Amino acid sequence: MSVLVVYESMFGNTEAIAEAIAEGVRREGAHHPPGTEVAVVPVAEAPSRLPDDVTMLLIGGPTHAFSMSRESTRADAVRQGATGTPRIGIREWIDASEPRADLPVHTFDTRVHVRMMPGSAAKQAAIALRRKGFELAKRGESFWVGGKDGPLSHDEIVRARAWGAFVAEALTPA
Numbered sequence: 001m002s003v004l005v006v007y008e009s010m011f012g013n014t015e016a017i018a019e020a021i022a023e024g025v026r027r028e029g030a031h032h033p034p035g036t037e038v039a040v041v042p043v044a045e046a047p048s049r050l051p052d053d054v055t056m057l058l059i060g061g062p063t064h065a066f067s068m069s070r071e072s073t074r075a076d077a078v079r080q081g082a083t084g085t086p087r088i089g090i091r092e093w094i095d096a097s098e099p100r101a102d103l104p105v106h107t108f109d110t111r112v113h114v115r116m117m118p119g120s121a122a123k124q125a126a127i128a129l130r131r132k133g134f135e136l137a138k139r140g141e142s143f144w145v146g147g148k149d150g151p152l153s154h155d156e157i158v159r160a161r162a163w164g165a166f167v168a169e170a171l172t173p174a
């Protein structure tokens with residue numbers, strides 16, 4: 001059994017959130033079936049066909065232009081100093097994936113905390129995943145950054161750990 005945390009990150013903020021979410025999932029690990037692994041994988045390395053032993057997928061990325069990134073917005077980020085890989089984002093992973101209708105999936109994103117700033121990669125990813133055939137995909141949390149390159153807002157790492165622990169509770173056998 002394993003939980004997969006797949007992330008896209010251009011400036012490193014979503015990566016840090018993904019690691020914190022995984023810590024939270026592991027913290028709930030005492031309740032998991034013994035031997036449950038929690039792996040954090042950059043989206044470019046995530047297999048399009050998830051191994052059968054994956055029991056939950058958590059997937060997230062940065063919000064770009066009110067939605068998931070595209071090649072052009074990732075190129076923009078690189079022009080602005082990002083060091084992440086522009087080749088593939090979660091949008092492209094979802095497009096190419098082999099869906100599993102029975103797999104619990106939760107999305108997450110990072111966004112700039114500005115009043116009246118609409119748009120969330122997590123929201124659009126959940127819609128795209130369901131359309132693709134991941135019927136159980138749910139929009140999860142947004143985590144806030146101060147600007148394009150961060151930093152993460154105060155206590156977002158703590159909140160990400162708590163959210164990881166919360167979603168992992170669903171794995172607990174009844």
Ligand SMILES: Cc1cc2nc3c(=O)[nH]c(=O)nc-3n(C[C@H](O)[C@H](O)[C@H](O)COP(=O)(O)O)c2cc1C
Pocket residue numbers: 008009010011012013014015061062063064065066067073074076077080110111112113117118119145147148149150
């Ligand atoms: C091209 C571009 C477009 C962006 N558009 C938005 C946006 O529409 N809404 C938003 O909240 N943040 C936007 N941002 C800020 C990103 O959300 C921020 O860079 C990201 O959360 C940082 O995560 P990362 O370090 O994992 O890349 C944009 C950033 C870039 C580079």
